Each structure stands twice: as C-alpha cells, then as structure tokens.
Amino acid sequence: MRNVPGRDERADRRALSEALVGACADAGASIGMFYLPDPDPARRVLHLALASGLSREFAAPWSRVGLDDPIPVADAVREGRLVWLSGQEDTARRYPRLGLVLPYDFALAAAPLAPTGAGLILLWPGAHGPDLDERERKALESARSHLTHALLRAADAGRPPRPAPRPVILRPLPPPTPGPAEAAAAMAFVRRLPGGNCALDLNGTITFITQEAADLLGAPVSSLRGALPWEALPWMDTPAVENHYRAAAMSRLPRSFTTPRPTGQQVRFDLYPDNTGISVRITTGSDQPDPPTHAPPRYPDQSAPSRATALYPLMLLAATLTEAAHAQDVVEKAADQIVPSLGAHAMALLAEQDGRVRVVGHRGYSVAHMADLDGTPVSADTAASHILRTATPLFFGEVGELLAAHPDASIEDGMAAWAFLPLIASNRPVGCLVLAYTHPRTFAPGERAVLTSIAGLIAQALDRARLYDATHQLARSLQTGLLPHNLPGVPGLEVAARYLPAAHGLDVGGDFYDLIRIDDTTVAAAIGDVQGHNVNAAALMGQVRTAVHAVAGAPPEEVLARTNRLLTDLEPGLFTSCLYVHIDLAGHTARLASAGHPPPLLRHPGGRTEMLPLPAGLLLGIDPKASYAAVEIPFSPGALLAFYTDGLVEAPGRDIEDAIGAVAACIADAPEHHPLGDLADELIEHAHRDAPRTDDIALLLLRTEVPVPSAGPTAPEP
Numbered sequence: 001m002r003n004v005p006g007r008d009e010r011a012d013r014r015a016l017s018e019a020l021v022g023a024c025a026d027a028g029a030s031i032g033m034f035y036l037p038d039p040d041p042a043r044r045v046l047h048l049a050l051a052s053g054l055s056r057e058f059a060a061p062w063s064r065v066g067l068d069d070p071i072p073v074a075d076a077v078r079e080g081r082l083v084w085l086s087g088q089e090d091t092a093r094r095y096p097r098l099g100l101v102l103p104y105d106f107a108l109a110a111a112p113l114a115p116t117g118a119g120l121i122l123l124w125p126g127a128h129g130p131d132l133d134e135r136e137r138k139a140l141e142s143a144r145s146h147l148t149h150a151l152l153r154a155a156d157a158g159r160p161p162r163p164a165p166r167p168v169i170l171r172p173l174p175p176p177t178p179g180p181a182e183a184a185a186a187m188a189f190v191r192r193l194p195g196g197n198c199a200l201d202l203n204g205t206i207t208f209i210t211q212e213a214a215d216l217l218g219a220p221v222s223s224l225r226g227a228l229p230w231e232a233l234p235w236m237d238t239p240a241v242e243n244h245y246r247a248a249a250m251s252r253l254p255r256s257f258t259t260p261r262p263t264g265q266q267v268r269f270d271l272y273p274d275n276t277g278i279s280v281r282i283t284t285g286s287d288q289p290d291p292p293t294h295a296p297p298r299y300p301d302q303s304a305p306s307r308a309t310a311l312y313p314l315m316l317l318a319a320t321l322t323e324a325a326h327a328q329d330v331v332e333k334a335a336d337q338i339v340p341s342l343g344a345h346a347m348a349l350l351a352e353q354d355g356r357v358r359v360v361g362h363r364g365y366s367v368a369h370m371a372d373l374d375g376t377p378v379s380a381d382t383a384a385s386h387i388l389r390t391a392t393p394l395f396f397g398e399v400g401e402l403l404a405a406h407p408d409a410s411i412e413d414g415m416a417a418w419a420f421l422p423l424i425a426s427n428r429p430v431g432c433l434v435l436a437y438t439h440p441r442t443f444a445p446g447e448r449a450v451l452t453s454i455a456g457l458i459a460q461a462l463d464r465a466r467l468y469d470a471t472h473q474l475a476r477s478l479q480t481g482l483l484p485h486n487l488p489g490v491p492g493l494e495v496a497a498r499y500l501p502a503a504h505g506l507d508v509g510g511d512f513y514d515l516i517r518i519d520d521t522t523v524a525a526a527i528g529d530v531q532g533h534n535v536n537a538a539a540l541m542g543q544v545r546t547a548v549h550a551v552a553g554a555p556p557e558e559v560l561a562r563t564n565r566l567l568t569d570l571e572p573g574l575f576t577s578c579l580y581v582h583i584d585l586a587g588h589t590a591r592l593a594s595a596g597h598p599p600p601l602l603r604h605p606g607g608r609t610e611m612l613p614l615p616a617g618l619l620l621g622i623d624p625k626a627s628y629a630a631v632e633i634p635f636s637p638g639a640l641l642a643f644y645t646d647g648l649v650e651a652p653g654r655d656i657e658d659a660i661g662a663v664a665a666c667i668a669d670a671p672e673h674h675p676l677g678d679l680a681d682e683l684i685e686h687a688h689r690d691a692p693r694t695d696d697i698a699l700l701l702l703r704t705e706v707p708v709p710s711a712g713p714t715a716p717e718p
Helices: 007-027 056-062 072-079 088-094 096-101 134-156 180-192 211-217 239-251 307-321 327-341 367-373 383-390 399-405 445-482 535-551 556-570 656-669 676-687
Strands: 031-037 045-052 064-066 083-085 106-113 118-125 168-170 196-200 206-209 255-260 266-273 278-284 346-353 356-363 394-396 417-425 428-437 493-500 511-519 522-530 576-584 589-595 601-603 609-611 630-634 640-644 697-704
Touching (some): 007 045, 007 118, 007 134, 007 168, 031 072, 045 072, 096 445, 106 134, 196 211, 239 255, 307 445, 327 346, 327 445, 346 445, 383 394, 383 417, 394 399, 493 511, 493 676, 511 535, 556 589, 609 656
Antiparallel strands (some): 031 045, 196 206, 255 266, 266 278, 394 417, 511 522, 601 609, 601 640
16 A cells, blocks of 8 residues: 555645745755655665756756765765855866766755755856855755754654655746736737747756747647657757757756758757746747857867767766776776767876876877876976976867967877866876867867866776775785795695685785694694784784794694784784684694684584584784683594684675574585585685675685505405
C-alpha cells in the first residue's frame, strides 16, 4: 500500500516549500534548491528535496550529492560555512567539475542549515555583481532561519522530513494575472511583431507559438505546441541548439543563435528568459541586423566545437582521469580526450622542478621543440614560465599577440593560437597546461571558463599521480628489506605463504609473516598486522620483524613481551597485532601466544578443522608492562596450522566469525595431500569471491609431513 503523508507531514512540506519559494522571491534569486541529509548518517549523502526555478531534467544530476564531493552545497554543510561563487570563471576555478558540467554564467550561494545537516542553494542570473548585497544577505539568512525552524519543529514532533525518491519541483511565484482586456491587447501586440514568436517553459516545452513561427520552423502548430523543439524538429536535434536553451535557462541572460533548416535557409532565434520561462523571437537569416562596425574581427575557426558538442568527451575525461595512476597516464588520457574534442593541434603538461621548467609529457609537439623547452629557467621571459610563476592564465588568439607579450617566444611551425592555463590543486600551482591551435581564434569568456575547468581536472589528477609515483617508488625501495624473499627450508615441515597489498600497485603494507629456523627440529613462525597501509606502517613492520628475529627461540610469551617493550620505547604511534608460534617437530608440539591477533586455525589429520581460542593479549606498542600467555597444543604429523591477518576475513557487511568459519570449512574440505600452495591461493580467492578486498592480506600455512615408513626385511620364502 502506498504511504500517504498525513496532514501534519503535508503541513511540514508546505512550510518548507513556502520558505524556499519566498527566499528566491525576496533575494531576487532565479533558482532555489533545498537538500536533506540521508536518514542513515553513515551514508554521508545529501538528497535534493525541493527545487524552484529549474526543470526536473536540470535537477536530476544533482538529486544526490556525496557529502565529501567537491560540490558547493557539500562543502557548505560539511564545513558549516557559506560558499559564494561570483560567476562562471570563479566556478570553473574553484569547482572544475561543476564548471565543466554547467559552463553557464550564474552566481551561487550555498549555505548550511545547522544543526539539521540540511543545505540551501540559491542561484542568481549571470548579470549579478561580484558580491551579495545587503538585501540578498538578509533574505538568505531569513530563509535559513525559516527552513531550520521548520525542520527542527517537525523533528521535535517526531516526524523529521525524509527525502522522497524524486525531488519536488516548485513553481516560482507567478506574475499578476492580466484581465481579459490586457490579455487581448497582449495577443494583438505579439501578432503585430515581425517574424514569429513562441514561449518555452523551464523544461524547454513549447507552451505558445504563433502561426508565423510555425511556418518559419516548417511544421504545423499542432505538432509543436507541447513538444520540445529538438524532439519535434529533427534538424534542431543537435547538442548546440539544446546548449543555447540550457545557457539561457541557467543564466537568465538573453541569447541569440542562428542555425540552418534542411532547405538551407538560415533561421535566427533570440531567447529572452525569466524565472517562469523563455520568450523566443524567430526570424529568417535575411532579417538579421548587420554587425556593428566596432565589433572585433572574428578569426575563421571551423574546427572549434560548441561547448555542448565537447561536453560528452570532456565528461569522459573527468571519469578517465580518476583511473590515471601515474603522471604519464594523466598525459596520455588527457591528450586522448582534449586534443580532438577542442580542436587543438598540440598539448603539453609542464611542471616546475628546482627552479626550472620540466616537460611532464606532450602530444602534437615535436620532440626537438619540447627538448628546447625542458630545463628552461622559471625566471625566463616565456609564457610557460609566467604561468608557473603567477598561476594566471594567458590566451593568445594569433602569433602577433604572443610575440607582443613575449618577443623571444619559440614558436612551433604551424601554430597560430595558444592557451596557457595554470594547473592548481589544493590551492597551490602544480604545473601548466599548454594548448596550441593551427588557426587563429577568439577565446570567448565561455570557452575560457571551460578550459579553466579542464585545467582544474587535470591538475587534481596530476597532483594525485605525482604523489602516487613518489610513494610507489619509495614503497618498492622498502619492499626488498621488509618481507622475506624466500622462507627457509625445514625438514619435516611444508610451508606456503602469500601477501597481497590493499592498494592497487602498492607492493608494501603493514602486514607481515616470517619463518625462523632455530635448529634441525625446532622452528618459529610469526605473523602480524601493523596499523595502516602507508610507508610508516611498512617501516614499523620491518622493525617488528627485526625484533622478533632477535629474540626468536625464547618462549612465545617472552618473545611478545620483549618485542612489545621495544616498540613502546620507539613510540611509533601505531599499534601491531602479532601471533607467534614455537614448533617442536621432534616432540610434535606447538606453543602459541597472541597479541590481539585473529585466532589461528588447526586442521587435524583426517580433516577436522577448529579455531584455536588463544588468550587475547594486548596489542604491541601500547603498554610496556603488558604480559602474554602461551598455549601448547599437539602438532602431530599431517596436522596443518593456518595463520592469517584480518584482511582475509574482514569485509563490509560480513560477520567476521562467519568469515573465519568459511575459511575453516575450506581448509577442512581440501584433500588430504592437497598442495599447500594451491590451498593458499584457494583460500584467498574464496574469502573475497563476493566482497571487495579493502585491507592487506598475509597468509602463512604450516603442515607437518607424515613420515614414510621404511621397508622392513623381506621374510624368507617357506
């Protein structure tokens, strides 16, 4: 049965809706958006509950926002502060992902509604000034107060508002309804205007159209009214046409464009938006006014795509860059997307190192030209050096503009226009993006904002990749001294070990294992897990292994106590679990002690497998006076001991005891003489067959060999 809200719930929603619509009206905002937190705080998601002044299509991509996403409303709620974006370039610089998806001119304020966890967004037309004025600030604060009060009142009454599956789209306050005489006069006025006229709602649907407009579009009025233009008219089904509508709807600024009909006739559209819809005047190309004589010359640029045409590959770039692990990956993936989609001929990524320009990578430039640039002092008078020094973008529409600014600039043959863009990540410059074109061009403000957004995406990816490269190299260097390359051979004992890091490509972590041969019939083994997956954890892991080696041979409880005292003296700030076993192969016994480590598994000859309940000692590195207890067990020929770290049995949503039981069952089901290496591989594969691996895994299997009876003397024949 459908859950129908009661009278009180409807009153709560009405109060929130009125507060949002009123806020837009009082502040002069064109769009309002109200977000509610997810009912489950662990999900850290904001849901768009109410929206005013925009279509459902526009609202859909922003209906769910992660609280940790680089989105203004997420930052506002998470950090408890007002986020203000003054315009298109400000948005592109500070929120490149948002600027790339919405490359339109608007101002935005995002505010938290503490302590409810909700958030509020107001958008103003692109003509808004650089700051909020006093009236707008008061309206914003009033809206925050009303919305917060409504939320708290509903929560106190035991009915906290919860987000619906889809946001509710509210209508802005309508203008006064004209009387019959005014309506008739308005219709007469429209019909007397030359050309055709129509009206779109905020969804883009044609709500009114004159016969003259329908004739110019080449379709009957009946097929156009109630339809989207780019759906009713196949020749208008282009990203560029829809992008013009989106730009007008988001910025609330007039916009004009011309597009050809299938007959070849040029049709001009003049869009005039407000908070209720868009009025459109339609004329033929011959009706267009001549361009003003003072207009700047436009260079021919047939290759430059519209922003809507370039939007898909650029969004693909954003997704692709998240997979770039190394700096060269960033170069290749960026070049694959940017060069063809933007009509650029060449691209280069530059960085500063020791006061000199270094070429991270390039595409389209000659090797010789890049070699001349590589190593140039940052203090030199070049466009690239200027970017690295000042982090200020530079655009040169033709060769003369570049030479006027930098007379000694080295120009690659065939290049005619350039964009030099700073790469800024975490509010600091990390490099420079250079785009070169083979034809002169005009870098319009909208295109500059798109390019700035692209540079921001690349900067974040390059910063991550360079950090990864440095960490990866350090991790590889540490790896050789941290984990044993080969475990010693011990007569009478089969051994198999496996180690898998948590992070892709990072060959080191905090988990470790070791096997120490003490004499011909005695062996010790250890396994442990240092808190964390970073280089610090790896370094401490090496220290723990060294400490265990130094005291190996002593009783297990003493080995752990001595290692613990050493770690607490070092004060590493990280804690370590450890399991140590002393095996007497001649006496067929094993003595074990644990410092907060997951319990080992023992398979008896015949297949029965059990979890050994060892006394849970304190983790190493906490209390220097901690003591540990040991347990001695029979370790008869054919028995198997399995030691593992928690990465083998821990996964989101999985009960750890059930997971340990599943590993025990897998060991029990293995054939009696199953190769130990194969069993180790099967255990790892089985443990995470249905769950992602989120932690390091170390696994150590020990099995005593069953002695082969020697052949006795042959009995004489009777």
